[in-house]
Amino acid sequence: MTDVLQFGYGQSVAQMQLKRLNRHGIIAGATGTGKTVTLKVLAEQLSDAGIPVFLSDIKGDLMSLAQENTEPVSTERLEATHYVDYQPSSYPIELWDVTGDKGIPVRMTISEMGPVLLTRLLGLNETQESILNIVFSVADERGLLLIDMMDLRAMLNFVADNASELSKHYGNIPAQSVGAIIRSLVVLEQQGGKIFFGEPSLDIADLMRLDSDGRGIISVLNATQLFSQPTLYSTVLLSLLSELYEVLPEVGDLDKPKMVFFFDEAHVLFKDTPKVLLEKIELIVRLIRSKGVGIFFVTQNPTDIPDTIASQLGNRIQHGLRAFTPKELKSVTVVADTFRQEAGQDLAKVIQELKVGEAVVSVLGVDGTPSYADRVMIYPPKSLLGTADPSLVNSLINRSNLMDKYANSIDRESAHEQIAAWNEEKETALKEAVAKEEAEKAQKAAEKLAEKEAQKEERAESKKTDKTVSTRRSDSPMDRFTKNVMSAVGREAGRILMRGITGMLTGKK
Numbered sequence: 001m002t003d004v005l006q007f008g009y010g011q012s013v014a015q016m017q018l019k020r021l022n023r024h025g026i027i028a029g030a031t032g033t034g035k036t037v038t039l040k041v042l043a044e045q046l047s048d049a050g051i052p053v054f055l056s057d058i059k060g061d062l063m064s065l066a067q068e069n070t071e072p073v074s075t076e077r078l079e080a081t082h083y084v085d086y087q088p089s090s091y092p093i094e095l096w097d098v099t100g101d102k103g104i105p106v107r108m109t110i111s112e113m114g115p116v117l118l119t120r121l122l123g124l125n126e127t128q129e130s131i132l133n134i135v136f137s138v139a140d141e142r143g144l145l146l147i148d149m150m151d152l153r154a155m156l157n158f159v160a161d162n163a164s165e166l167s168k169h170y171g172n173i174p175a176q177s178v179g180a181i182i183r184s185l186v187v188l189e190q191q192g193g194k195i196f197f198g199e200p201s202l203d204i205a206d207l208m209r210l211d212s213d214g215r216g217i218i219s220v221l222n223a224t225q226l227f228s229q230p231t232l233y234s235t236v237l238l239s240l241l242s243e244l245y246e247v248l249p250e251v252g253d254l255d256k257p258k259m260v261f262f263f264d265e266a267h268v269l270f271k272d273t274p275k276v277l278l279e280k281i282e283l284i285v286r287l288i289r290s291k292g293v294g295i296f297f298v299t300q301n302p303t304d305i306p307d308t309i310a311s312q313l314g315n316r317i318q319h320g321l322r323a324f325t326p327k328e329l330k331s332v333t334v335v336a337d338t339f340r341q342e343a344g345q346d347l348a349k350v351i352q353e354l355k356v357g358e359a360v361v362s363v364l365g366v367d368g369t370p371s372y373a374d375r376v377m378i379y380p381p382k383s384l385l386g387t388a389d390p391s392l393v394n395s396l397i398n399r400s401n402l403m404d405k406y407a408n409s410i411d412r413e414s415a416h417e418q419i420a421a422w423n424e425e426k427e428t429a430l431k432e433a434v435a436k437e438e439a440e441k442a443q444k445a446a447e448k449l450a451e452k453e454a455q456k457e458e459r460a461e462s463k464k465t466d467k468t469v470s471t472r473r474s475d476s477p478m479d480r481f482t483k484n485v486m487s488a489v490g491r492e493a494g495r496i497l498m499r500g501i502t503g504m505l506t507g508k509k
Helices: 018-023 035-048 075-081 110-122 126-141 149-161 163-170 175-190 230-247 275-291 326-336 347-353 390-398 415-473 477-506
Strands: 004-009 013-017 025-028 053-057 093-097 218-222 259-264 293-299 315-318 358-362 374-378
Touching (some): 004 075, 013 018, 018 315, 035 053, 035 374, 053 230, 075 374, 110 149, 110 175, 110 230, 126 163, 126 175, 149 163, 149 175, 149 415, 230 275, 230 293, 347 358
Parallel strands (some): 025 293, 053 218, 053 259
Antiparallel strands (some): 004 013, 315 358
């Protein structure tokens, strides 16, 4: 197996050291100058070297890697490239699609994407971004899984409903900011985000496979529809790249990379990019090389790439740039100055004169130093140049052994269900508390009523007792007759007694 990629011919064979591919690279040039052909040739060479590749197909002309070239290659091109053993060939590819319509569904969880990328995807301001960070923190603290957009919406509502309590720890949580984020979610759902977020999420290992012949499988993201939402497109690619960075272990410098990632139309990634995200991208580009991953940015003009990131791109392939205005001429000069040039070389002029399929190339050598800029004719691709046969594309999708793994979405218990269960428990507890309170009130009312009834009965009994006593004290006619007789007897006895006494006192006999 060779330790270099041969992709063109200039003063000699243009080649890249496999060991230096993790120092990344850039393919730049105006529309129609040959960037796509260069990308295909590099992908083919990488696959032949046993290196898996990931790339996105925006125009629908990269899926044809799966079909060998059936068109004759011009003798002039073969002679210019010294390509004496050219043989058409097809390559092993897997088709992926965020929508799942024309490829294996690509999914990612909300947690895997994280608040930084979501902030950019939703177009949030600083205040709203801080709220989103609070949402992720609260979810982590309470063990709530953020998988899909329903989970994120439920979590936002949870934070809003508990704002007074959470504000003691996190600071003010304005309800209007939470509402603005939820409205942004609605827009993202309409753009296809609802399909992208979910499970099973993409297993990075499935992007790093070899076929039965030991060739690297080329994973092609069908982005013909996705690119109509540039922010979503760039965020999806960046999230995959970020996941590679998070998941893969440190391996240092390998003899060849584990994978090479092509970021096509890279200018959309850096347009209006907030500082915090730019710092994240710079960190990934700088550190992912120690995890065995090489990144190539594909764009129209190298000046689209921020300097902090461009300075880390060691392998450079520059196709033609056209300059008609002073501003454009200055831009070409700036691009030329990024190459290592030999004395007296007018590289700015060369870049403007490049034909279709030609490029100025500078690559890292064995010792890691950049080569002098060389004008190179790129090899013709072995695969078909153009769009693939639709029946072949359908066949690739249907016979993929990954389709069974990703075809059907999984809806396991996550934040949405967990919060709903909490709310149900709270509602049940509230109903029970209300029922208990009502029961206690009813019991107290019954006790009070019973007490009143008892008091009423007691008063009634008291009155009945008084009446009975009164009835007992009134004499019957017999009692009165007896009393009268006894009274008369008593009176007569008294008189007799008095006469006796008085008689004795008066001396009568």
